[in-house]
Amino acid sequence: SAVISQKPSRDICQRGTSLTIQCQVDSQVTMMFWYRQQPGQSLTLIATANQGSEATYESGFVIDKFPISRPNLTFSTLTVSNMSPEDSSIYLCSVGETSSYEQYFGPGTRLTVT
Amino acid sequence: GESVGLHLPTLSVQEGDNSIINCAYSNSASDYFIWYKQESGKGPQFIIDIRSNMDKRQGQRVTVLLNKTVKHLSLQIAATQPGDSAVYFCAENLGDSWGKLQFGAGTQVVVTP
Numbered sequence: 001s002a003v004i005s006q007k008p009s010r011d012i013c014q015r016g017t018s019l020t021i022q023c024q025v026d027s028q029v030t031m032m033f034w035y036r037q038q039p040g041q042s043l044t045l046i047a048t049a050n051q052g053s054e055a056t057y058e059s060g061f062v063i064d065k066f067p068i069s070r071p072n073l074t075f076s077t078l079t080v081s082n083m084s085p086e087d088s089s090i091y092l093c094s095v096g097e098t099s100s101y102e103q104y105f106g107p108g109t110r111l112t113v114t
Numbered sequence: 115g116e117s118v119g120l121h122l123p124t125l126s127v128q129e130g131d132n133s134i135i136n137c138a139y140s141n142s143a144s145d146y147f148i149w150y151k152q153e154s155g156k157g158p159q160f161i162i163d164i165r166s167n168m169d170k171r172q173g174q175r176v177t178v179l180l181n182k183t184v185k186h187l188s189l190q191i192a193a194t195q196p197g198d199s200a201v202y203f204c205a206e207n208l209g210d211s212w213g214k215l216q217f218g219a220g221t222q223v224v225v226t227p
Contacts, residue, residue, distance in 0.1 A: 103215060
């Protein structure tokens with residue numbers, strides 16, 4: 001499976017600011033996804049990061065709040081904009097190939113908004 | 115949709131016993147299912163998967179069973195070890211688009227000596 005890294009691993013941010021989270025994969029992958037995991041809860045898909053086109057967002061998530069970039073097949077960023085304490089979560093990227101269905105996760109970015 | 119509530123169901127298992135973790139999935143059109151293990155402070159780790167055209171799949175010390183009639187998925191861990199202590203999530207691929215996983219609420223497994 002691919003080796004996935006995320007930066008930063010954790011951060012504490014002030015209300016109203018924005019944070020960009022990076023996801024780097026050690027090999028080219030077709031599919032990249034961003035998930036949110038609120039404290040003590042399960043994972044929720046935010047969006048699919050499409051290479052060369054705009055991300056596809058799930059219900060309840062919008063581009064203005066969570067802009068995503070996917071400049072190539074090994075890298076993606078998620079920005080959490082105009083943060084509020086409710087955005088405190090773990091943000092995870094995952095990768096996969098359509099040929100195998102398997103999906104692998106990065107270590108996550110633990111965000112606390114004060 | 116998102117899981118609700120901060121208290122995960124907990125399964126306490128004695129070391130060496132077998133564990134069974136259950137999951138009810140929501141969408142009869144789901145075509146692919148994955149079990150993940152998440153240790154504290156880490157991202158989910160892929161354990162085993164199963165496609166909807168199968169009802170059983172075995173891995174190393176783990177077996178996944180799929181009952182499409184009642185939309186039920188289970189993960190069996192043989193000879194549970196302390197290192198198996200974690201939160202376990204089932205996830206279903208909703209079938210309308212590749213990779214859109216919907217996760218279950220999770221089960222906390224605690225292995226006691």
